[in-house]
Amino acid sequence: MADKNRYSDEELQEFKELILAKLDKAQHEYDTLRASLMNNAGNDVADTSPTFKALEEGAYTLGKEEAARLAERQRQFIQKLQAALVRIENKTYGVCRATGQLIPKERLRAVPHATLSIDGKQDKNKH
Numbered sequence: 001m002a003d004k005n006r007y008s009d010e011e012l013q014e015f016k017e018l019i020l021a022k023l024d025k026a027q028h029e030y031d032t033l034r035a036s037l038m039n040n041a042g043n044d045v046a047d048t049s050p051t052f053k054a055l056e057e058g059a060y061t062l063g064k065e066e067a068a069r070l071a072e073r074q075r076q077f078i079q080k081l082q083a084a085l086v087r088i089e090n091k092t093y094g095v096c097r098a099t100g101q102l103i104p105k106e107r108l109r110a111v112p113h114a115t116l117s118i119d120g121k122q123d124k125n126k127h
Contacts, residue, residue, distance in 0.1 A: 033071040080113035096120040
């Protein structure tokens with residue numbers, strides 16, 4: 001059997017469905033994080049002692065910063081999934097950008113936005 005240089009349309013469709021499901025979940029999580037960042041109502045500390053209020057506000061700020069970091073990571077993940085969908089449309093999905101070989105299906109199922117095979121990633125990390 002000759003080595004393939006791209007995945008078949010059927011295989012690409014399988015990956016597209018996987019990516020769309022992950023994209024839907026990621027978008028929902030991103031929206032939830034953004035909503036938590038926008039939420040100013042609720043657990044106010046206006047009626048508590050000044051010492052407790054300072055501690056509460058500090059914890060609240062740390063929580064907001066962590067949520068902002070998570071939201072940013074989620075946004076980047078969404079962008080990578082969207083780029084993978086473009087590669088599917090261009091029929092270049094699953095081709096390692098370092099080696100030009102097909103990335104194994106197992107890797108793409110685990111990391112559907114991967115653009116490097118394990119060998120390609122190891123070579124890149126050596127340089």
